[in-house]
Amino acid sequence: MSTRITIDPVTRIEGHLRVDAEINDGKVTKAWSSGQMWRGVELILVGRDPRDAWAITQRICGVCTTVHAIASVRAVENALKLEVPLNAQYIRNMIVAAHAIHDHIVHFYHLAALDFVDVVSALKADPVKAAAWIQQYSDWPLNGKEVMIQTQEKLKAFVGTGQLGPFTNGYWGHPAMKLSPEINLVAVAHYLQALDVQRQANKIVTILGSKTPHIQNMAVGGVSNPIAVDSQSVLTVDRLYAIKTQIDKLADFVKKVYLIDVAAIGSVYADWTKYGAGVMNYLSAPDFPVDTRGTEFMYPGGYIPGGDLAKYQPIKSFGDDFLGKGVEESVKHSWYTYSKEGPLHPYRGETTPHYTDFQDDGKYSWLKSPTFYGKRAQVGPLAAVLNAVAAGHQPTTAYVTKVLDTVSALVGAKVGVDALHSTIGRHAARAVRCAVMLDLLEANWQKLIDNIGKGDVATYNKPVFPKGEIMGYGFHEAPRGMLSHWTVIRDGKIANYQCVVPSTWNAGPRSEDGAPGPYEASLVGNPVADPEKPLEVLRTIHSFDPCIACAVHVHDQETGQAVRVRAV
Amino acid sequence: MAQSIRAVVLGVGNILLSDEGIGVHAVNELAARYDLPPGLEVIDGGTSAMDCLDRIAECGLLLIADCVHAGRDPGTLIRLGDGELQAFFRTKISPHQVGLSDVLATLALHGLSPSRTVLIGAEPKSFALGLEPTPELAATLPAMVEALAAELTAAGVRLQRREAPVAAE
Numbered sequence: 001m002s003t004r005i006t007i008d009p010v011t012r013i014e015g016h017l018r019v020d021a022e023i024n025d026g027k028v029t030k031a032w033s034s035g036q037m038w039r040g041v042e043l044i045l046v047g048r049d050p051r052d053a054w055a056i057t058q059r060i061c062g063v064c065t066t067v068h069a070i071a072s073v074r075a076v077e078n079a080l081k082l083e084v085p086l087n088a089q090y091i092r093n094m095i096v097a098a099h100a101i102h103d104h105i106v107h108f109y110h111l112a113a114l115d116f117v118d119v120v121s122a123l124k125a126d127p128v129k130a131a132a133w134i135q136q137y138s139d140w141p142l143n144g145k146e147v148m149i150q151t152q153e154k155l156k157a158f159v160g161t162g163q164l165g166p167f168t169n170g171y172w173g174h175p176a177m178k179l180s181p182e183i184n185l186v187a188v189a190h191y192l193q194a195l196d197v198q199r200q201a202n203k204i205v206t207i208l209g210s211k212t213p214h215i216q217n218m219a220v221g222g223v224s225n226p227i228a229v230d231s232q233s234v235l236t237v238d239r240l241y242a243i244k245t246q247i248d249k250l251a252d253f254v255k256k257v258y259l260i261d262v263a264a265i266g267s268v269y270a271d272w273t274k275y276g277a278g279v280m281n282y283l284s285a286p287d288f289p290v291d292t293r294g295t296e297f298m299y300p301g302g303y304i305p306g307g308d309l310a311k312y313q314p315i316k317s318f319g320d321d322f323l324g325k326g327v328e329e330s331v332k333h334s335w336y337t338y339s340k341e342g343p344l345h346p347y348r349g350e351t352t353p354h355y356t357d358f359q360d361d362g363k364y365s366w367l368k369s370p371t372f373y374g375k376r377a378q379v380g381p382l383a384a385v386l387n388a389v390a391a392g393h394q395p396t397t398a399y400v401t402k403v404l405d406t407v408s409a410l411v412g413a414k415v416g417v418d419a420l421h422s423t424i425g426r427h428a429a430r431a432v433r434c435a436v437m438l439d440l441l442e443a444n445w446q447k448l449i450d451n452i453g454k455g456d457v458a459t460y461n462k463p464v465f466p467k468g469e470i471m472g473y474g475f476h477e478a479p480r481g482m483l484s485h486w487t488v489i490r491d492g493k494i495a496n497y498q499c500v501v502p503s504t505w506n507a508g509p510r511s512e513d514g515a516p517g518p519y520e521a522s523l524v525g526n527p528v529a530d531p532e533k534p535l536e537v538l539r540t541i542h543s544f545d546p547c548i549a550c551a552v553h554v555h556d557q558e559t560g561q562a563v564r565v566r567a568v
Numbered sequence: 569m570a571q572s573i574r575a576v577v578l579g580v581g582n583i584l585l586s587d588e589g590i591g592v593h594a595v596n597e598l599a600a601r602y603d604l605p606p607g608l609e610v611i612d613g614g615t616s617a618m619d620c621l622d623r624i625a626e627c628g629l630l631l632i633a634d635c636v637h638a639g640r641d642p643g644t645l646i647r648l649g650d651g652e653l654q655a656f657f658r659t660k661i662s663p664h665q666v667g668l669s670d671v672l673a674t675l676a677l678h679g680l681s682p683s684r685t686v687l688i689g690a691e692p693k694s695f696a697l698g699l700e701p702t703p704e705l706a707a708t709l710p711a712m713v714e715a716l717a718a719e720l721t722a723a724g725v726r727l728q729r730r731e732a733p734v735a736a737e
Contacts, residue, residue: 044698
């Protein structure tokens with residue numbers, strides 16, 4: 001007999017992601033991923049000034065605001081063939097890197113770690129043993145026994161209040177929880193420290209972007225930060241040096257804590273390298289442009305079909321036709337209709353809602369289903385890391401090696417790159433990418449300082465919109481994966497606008513030919529020990545860093561049962 | 569006279585989805601109508617509460633403006649104090665979602681909670697696509713702004729009404 005479970009919502013944010021899984025003999029045999037909220041924000045943009053699109057699109061998503069601002073200005077610049085001053089590229093690159101570091105740390109420690117870390121178990125730990133254990137692997141100054149003792153006391157006091165807050169409804173004591181009390185305690189200590197650390201990353205975004213959560217400094221043609229070597233009111237060299245202090249603090253944490261924790265936790269859950277691969281076509285965008293036209297990038301991107309790194313094909317520049325011509329979106333299984341049969345290219349994309357019930361074999365999601373040359377593709381840090389390794393990107397390769405070597409030492413057997421095609425591999429890849437982002441943040445900081453030193457203070461090229469129709473697309477390798485904005489501009493006004501967001505690639509429903517998306521494919525074969533508490537399903541879904549763009553977050557007084565289980 | 573407490577007014581919601589954004593509209597309007605004294609910070613938090621954590625930490629009063637589903641008539645104003653908020657923020661499924669409730673809980677864990685938290689909410693009518701709230705909610709907006717101002721005044725924050733509102737952002 002098979003059991004069907006429905007998890008709704010998977011994200012706290014109301015009405016977002018629903019996952020259905022059919023379970024036979026303790027394993028998932030079929031899965032459906034469904035976006036539960038109509039996402040038609042593109043319609044708001046039609047008829048507007050393309051120079052305003054970035055400010056509106058950064059409201060699409062509740063978690064990653066800046067990424068839409070970046071993709072949007074790039075799309076309009078691509079349509080105009082407008083070059084961007086070097087300083088603007090560097091400042092954008094620093095915002096991109098700082099935002100990604102913030103996002104990755106928050107995701108791992110505050111969202112995903114709790115799938116693997118049993119917080120309540122940490123109360124039983126011996127803090128001295130916990131400190132001794134972690135000090136074998138890292139010389140991070142906050143790994144001492146005093147820190148572990150304090151952490152445990154803090155946790156005791158918090159649990160004692162009866163208000164577990166972020167830990168409420170965790171699957172404590174679940175049979176799939178495997179870390180020792182000591183490792184759990186170390187993880188809780190780092191959870192608390194991560195909170196301070198992610199604030200450093202956020203400060204960098206605030207200084208450069210003038211404001212968070214919604215940055216103010218973006219502009220089609222560059223950034224609006226005036227640069228000066230003497231004025232107090234603008235981006236000064238003094239302020240830039242203040243940023244460097246934040247960068248150094250972040251670097252210590254990412255390299256001495258995050259990378260080690262991922263390896264340590266991953267080694268205990270090594271069985272999770274066998275689950276969750278799903279769609280193994282990996283798509284990522286190059287990013288961190290270091291020329292004005294966007295033809296040279298510090299971070300490569302491209303496409304790997306079928307998990308075979310030897311078949312890597314690069315995406316080479318902004319506007320590259322390899323990406324530009326390869327993307328289509330199907331609505332065969334989505335609650336939309338198109339004016340004609342088959343999938344549509346984003347330039348010709350339509351957003352006409354057509355709601356039916358949840359139909360297992362028909363329409364069941366508000367997300368569209370994107371494909372790359374007709375194939376499903378996985379996006380995200382794993383795709384980015386594998387593409388970078390395939391492209392011979394040295395820093396990425398070095399951090400991958402470091403993580404895999406640490407895991408190999410911990411499990412006492414050689415663990416290779418193949419282990420990354422998995423649930424736990426996505427976490428490892430995110431940590432690797434986070435470390436690379438730090439190096440890129442620092443490198444772009446240096447480039448900016450050097451360029452200002454040469455006397456170049458330009459940050460903006462004024463856009464001029466021609467009569468008639470132009471079109472362009474912008475891509476950005478965001479924390480959740482490749483994001484692209486596509487726009488058609490007619491007589492200086494937006495005629496069409498489509499955002500193809502990372503979570504659409506990963507969480508989209510079946511495509512035109514019935515091929516499951518990455519979420520759906522990755523769940524098949526997952527073990528589920530207890531259908532009432534489908535921790536394992538959440539592990540795999542959370543490994544993608546789910547965020548269905550368009551955050552609606554209403555406070556809801558009703559408390560519903562999130563997991564429904566029925567026999568089928 | 570020195571400001572007696574540090575207060576933060578946080579507007580949350582998505583302004584692309586009509587009434588979803590009422591909290592953001594309310595705080596922008598508050599900043600447009602009143603001179604904000606030192607020690608009072610007004611934040612358009614959008615839907616990114618986690619990014620505001622730094623500024624919320626250890627404040628004397630956190631005043632949240634948002635829409636609230638309470639099954640009342642659209643536009644009804646709802647005030648929730650500390651005790652009521654706990655029950656309200658019960659997460660549904662897992663500890664994994666970073667929303668406002670998680671931010672508050674995280675602050676509690678760190679011992680950085682605001683001394684007091686109050687939520688002023690409005691019952692929404694529609695989350696249809698649109699930059700403007702529905703007429704019902706637009707009609708409620710002035711009362712919502714005054715409710716926020718009254719809450720601040722009661723807490724000892726000295727608000728000065730501007731002679732003419734300045735343009736909201």
